[in-house]
Amino acid sequence: MRLSSAFQPMLKEVPAEAQIASHRLMLRAGLIRQTSSGIYAWLPAGLRVLRNIERIVREEQNAIGAQEVLMPTLQSADLWRRSGRYDAYGPEMLRIKDRHEREMLYGPTNEEMITDLFGQAIKSYRELPQVLYHIQWKFRDELRPRFGVMRGREFLMKDAYSFDVTYEGAVASYRRMMLAYLRTFQRLGVRAVPMVADTGPIGGNLSHEFLVLAPTGESGVFYDAALEEQDWLAQDVDIADTASLEAFFNRVTGSYAATDEMHDEKAWSEVPEDRRREGRGIEVGHIFYFGTKYTEAMGISVSGSDSAPLFPQMGSYGIGVSRLVGAIIEASHDEAGLIWPDEVAPYRAAILNLKVGDAASDAICERLYAAAPDAFLYDDRSDRAGVKFNDADLLGHPWQMIVGPRGAKEGMVELKRRATGERLELSVEDALSRVLGG
Incomplete structure (x- = not known):
């Protein structure tokens, strides 16, 4: 592209509401323009970055056998009533009616829709496991959208959902996804540390947030330096072998890593002092096992080995694709401007x-x-x-x-x-x- 004819509207002055570096630089460099509160148009250079991130995410999802689908942005309220979440979700859900007075919503997430699609197609345990993903725009009506694409109302997400016969199978799917995430973030040129996250009423330890290390991050992080020394792309992990996956998972989770909310001073004190690292992090991904929460609530079962109905075990796995643009900038810039990692640069x-x-x-x-x-x-x-x-x-x-x-x-x-x-x-x-x- 010749700059003389490019649609690259750079700014000398930045609007006062741009409070963080990524928001200021994305506006100044002509990557985005705000169209309404928390909603942005992506201009050519910004869209190229977004597409590069999307490509890398897609390649790593495909590498672990996940299959891509594309679900609509609008969903029926009836789907959410089946899971019991329609009335419970809260005001951040944008609820609308079509011309026939049918209740619809602009999807903030896709557990209900993917579970319904799965149930229409898969009837036997022999057809499992399945991992389906899509990369799609979502909307959550944030009360106070701020920080540009870091906390907007409309955003691009990669959502993946796994379906397994057993808990052990679900754990293997979870571990494959963790590997895919670590390789994805390494290819994007950022350090993203997996942190144990709260699993709520489900319990257990199968929930991890991935935080990109950046001085302006919203969360304090504490982690063992061994995590940042790993080359995830070079590690030989057989994704079809449960023992290989377990060994990989133990390498990841055997090193201490926690946000300030989950920080345990006693466990932290056991990390050798020369390996302790503290900083700030921006959440860009979350993986979560939730068992049969949705398959049972929505009545989605398959025929088990004994011909009895079996509710598949599920997990969900999200990456904030548009949020990553801001997170990469927060982690990689200087006073002069942006410093793009090679694989995501426009x-x-x-x-x-x-x-x-x-x-x-x-x-x-x-x-x-x-x-x-x-x-x-x-x-x-x-x-x-x-x-x-x-x-x-x-x-x-x-x-x-x-x-x-x-x-x-x-x-x-x-x-x-x-x-x-x-x-x-x-x-x-x-x-x-x-x-x-x-």
């Missing part, structure tokens, strides 16, 4: 032509751009070099390919790594190899 690099109209500079920039036009944002504007440098830092693409008349005469490109400030002078071919090859 563009791989910004090409900065410091002298538009100079034949040598124009020629090299065109060569660079032609190599990967979808991966590069070419700043072909006639603005001063300082403006281009400032805007490139604000937009935060992983690389800046800087071309000026002096270097262009020698066929050279200055390459800047946004995250570190490292600069290299390279040939066109070497610069492309470095940027496109990683």
Whole structure:
């Protein structure tokens, strides 16, 4: 994309209501615009980030055998009455009526709908386990929406739901999902620590929140440094083998990790002092086992091995896709602007032509751009070099390919790594190899 023709409305002044870094920077960089309280339009660069996160989430869900569906945003109130949640949910649920006076709602979550869809299709225990997921917009009418996409009313979520014959099967599904989450967040370029969460009346310890470490996080976190030293992508876990899954799960949960709400000083004191880490975290995911809560309430059973009705064991697993955009920014920015991790950046690099109209500079920039036009944002504007440098830092693409008349005469490109400030002078071919090859 050429910046001269891009829909990239950057701001110098930020509205006063933008209280946190991610909200300020998303507005300044032209990623989003507010259309009403807590509801945002995603502009081209912001949408590219959102789609990159969505792609990584989808790939890791597929890798553990989850199957994608797409459920509607509007749901029938009757479904929620079957589970007993329609009247209990609260004012954050947006309730509406269609022209026939049928009661509907804009879905805040999908347990009822997925359970009903499952019940229509699956009739025997032999067809289990099943893990279904979708990535869909949701709406919760927050009383005080704030912090931009971090706490808006409309948001993009990945929801997955597992159905198993036994508790042991449900635990295996839960552990597969935990692995998928840890690999997802690592690929997104953020450290997300799994913390034991409150399971409420169900009890047990099969509920974990995933918190991205960031100074502006809403929760205090305490964790063993062993967790941040793990390379989840490199770990050899056989997702079809329960023993391998159990060993993986024990590696994760054997290290202390808790939010301030669940913090246990006695257990914390047993962590070696040199491995204790404290900080702040932003919740971006939650996995939860709830057994037969919905299948029983909604009367959804399958035929068991003895032909008797069997209520499948369920778990639900959420990732805040749009919230992750804000969380990544909170964890990765500086005073100059955004610092995108490689895999989520809207563009791989910004090409900065410091002298538009100079034949040598124009020629090299065109060569660079032609190599990967979808991966590069070419700043072909006639603005001063300082403006281009400032805007490139604000937009935060992983690389800046800087071309000026002096270097262009020698066929050279200055390459800047946004995250570190490292600069290299390279040939066109070497610069492309470095940027496109990683």
